[in-house]
Amino acid sequence: MTEVAASDQLLVVIDPVARRDDGESVRIAKDVLSAGATTKVCLPDGPEEFARALRRRGSRRPVVVGDDRALLRAVSVLHRQRELAGCALSVVPVGGALSLVRSLGVPTGAVAGARAVLDGAERRLDLLVDDSDGVVLGALRIPPLAVRPGAGSGTGTDEEDAETEAEAEQATSSHSWLRTCQSLVRTLVPVRPPRAPSANGGDGPSRLRVEVDGVTLVDLDQPVEGVSVAPGDAGVAEVEVRPLSVGAEASPLMARGRTVTVSGAHFRYRADALVSGPVRTRTWTVRAGAWGLTLPVA
Template structure:
């Protein structure tokens, strides 16, 4: 059954370059199932932002990878449109670049994902939103794993080939030698101090869930992790970096994340019907 409202389909430029055939298939399925589909082919984030701001009553559909989804969520948050707008996504990109979308329950196949846009149900997800407007759907890690940017091919990682290896070697030689132990961070959860700058920290992880932030601070192995659940978490330290979902950010001196319960309305596949054993008649509602 076609969806009863028109769609604004935002096709990320990287998706068009990476897998144009999947983009075409998704557009065809959406156009066949929904009246008045408007397709936007923005050349960059600024054009996408303008299209979202002028969407009217159209429901936005993102065709692209995790980064494209995160940008759309952030833009809707900044214009205070998350509470009034259900978002849909058709993941298109390399396998590693759509992993987050897959964990949210969205099919990674273009045809199934497009049909989910037309026939799916709305599900709400908690978000973490920081004091700069950044959005976290999955989890956040401080500091990022060493070499993760290079493995994932993110901006800032060296290019392949001899020239890229040469540049990587130059950066490594120019980088100051790391001190003993791990990062020095101050972590506060709802004003309660979990660790301070005088205690080395191997990792801090934040995950939204149940309306709060699950906080895990890992120090020395013999100390064991420090865990907390809070609405607001503030981390400060000497120019630390962090990885939120698919994006490595920083360095920053301080950052505060706040839990926003059920802030994201995302279209996911419809719930599976209950399995009725053979020979058992289906239940009918009782007469009034």
């Protein structure tokens, strides 16, 4: 890890969602950062201004104040500019969706996060880059698309139901009267019954070809429950395929490699905080040490 000097000039880019949802934590983060370094604070109103601020950072070290999506947006912008190699990012976690930043080792809380920016060190991390120039910082999943009878609300997969409820809770956490109205609306709106799986395993694809470094791990004749891909160690990806179990539970298929290609019928995938697709094929390649993140010194 490369040590970061607290005297560096910082460009503090505060995500608009963080300002709206938790202004007090934003204020605390600004105060701690300003007390320890020379800062320029930027308050973008949307993604375009967010990207413009990063492009015009000059020699300042960028610090993102926001949640998982804000960090992902910053990495995506720098990747498209081909400036990730020479730029160490920092993030002060503010918001409700922080599972990604926690998994990367960033301390949560405005004070702890800001202190890590000032006193931490740069760690180079692997990145998954797909064939459309998209990036994945953590893990990606292709969930089972067939709806199980009685699962969730009957309107989507278990993961989608849980994500929708979590986002609704986050959006109304500071407005109890909105939660009350939301609960009333839910009692008035009928829940759609679960759709029966189609003959080929569901409304979406259940048969995918997964290739790791050109070697087929599972082919179209093997229905799958889901696929997950995450950066591993030493510049390789960890791939897990869960075959559809019939009777006894099927053991997952595991593989490691630098390139992962998934193809088949149109499928969607969840990468970090975003859902993408549908696509017929997608290839992800591991780029070792492609981006730097400031983390606490162990």
